[in-house]
Amino acid sequence: MTKNIKVNAAILIIGNEILSGRTQDTNTSTLATWLNSIGVKVQEVRVIPDIEKTIVETLNVLRKENDYVFTTGGIGPTHDDITAESVSKAFGLKYEIHKEGYKILEAYYKPGEFNEGRQKMIWMPENAELILNPTSGAPGFSVENVFCLPGVPSIMKSMLGGLKNKIVGGKPILSHTISLKTVESEIANSLTEVQNKNKEVEIGSYPFFHAGKLGVSIVIRSEDQSKIDECSSQILRFVNEKNIEVVDR
């Protein structure tokens, strides 16, 4: 992949606890922010339950439609952790003890503590590449373009550094935000005109109600800073004409 090609990814959140509403997913935002910073655009997120058939089928769709797939969740020691076995089935690979992973956990735990439950964490698809875990020992893994990370947000986040050399991004996606003291309907038409004149940038409009302030954030996104600047000055032109106050959020 060269630096000029657009690189995209899907995020697959695996876990009943997100679908039941019990747990608020934060991994999507962490992963998406990080991926954007290295030039990978997230084009889809799916949240699915701990059901093998669903994981296998979804993964087999996403890994063909995206340059990269990142999964979170389901790689712990308990019965509901079925991601590694499901990934093995999706790729038609053996599900077996990962020798290097075994050595890592054997060294990580005190003698006698590396029990059967913990050993489950290094059962992986054959020839999986490890993703090291600086927080709690048990590694994630990757197979081809699929990267499997844990669900616990702090642990997941700590493992991203080790992925940097494995992910080849395109041009980083740049963004500029203009926050205005106005409501969306006051600027909708002018913003549409600017978007129509600048087809290659992505302009988003997001109302905010925050700490007693009410306004609209306009987010301009592109791989090309000069296009963002041009678009930004066109927006500031109509903002000025309409006497709308530019604020910080």
Place this chain on the structure above:
Amino acid sequence: MTKNIKVNAAILIIGNEILSGRTQDTNTSTLATWLNSIGVKVQEVRVIPDIEKTIVETLNVLRKENDYVFTTGGIGPTHDDITAESVSKAFGLKYEIHKEGYKILEAYYKPGEFNEGRQKMIWMPENAELILNPTSGAPGFSVENVFCLPGVPSIMKSMLGGLKNKIVGGKPILSHTISLKTVESEIANSLTEVQNKNKEVEIGSYPFFHAGKLGVSIVIRSEDQSKIDECSSQILRFVNEKNIEVVDR
């Protein structure tokens, strides 16, 4: 639908701002919690960008696979709000001004303030049913089994009350949580045994690190309280045998 049939739903989050990582989605957790409480199980969540083709195709998959689909985002006044037009195309319906919606917003705004941008918010699929908005006027809408809500979390949440009579759920899904001062690998085998003996309940195991406490929450979910109770007592039996402390999170 009778009260004994399982009722399921998908949530479709529409918005580039979630995929870029800029905005943390919280609507999934709000919607899922509410749906569970009225006996509707969320079986899938997807987050997709503001691209018409993607919205139309995704919606046409989800609305056939689920009893209900709830969308959030993309029903405001700006150019990137394309949910209503996309839903019209998905159903092959005209996209037009909703007369009742028009009257609501005409009365909501001061004379002269109901401008073109605001009028965009009542362009909907023909014969859509309105979902009233007690917070900021502009209604959501439903077509058949698809319910379209705004993306701003406080507004979205305020509209759920008005949906209650339109959604027919099954038996509410009950849950019971047992929080333990332990690590997952200590209980993994025993928990697997309990799950195998109680196939009809869903047992989830979730490590937590919260306010200096470290432990595992076991969540038992079922429509049948007696099955939860039986499963719970089997878990407490091995917890007791292992001398594991039961804690509150």
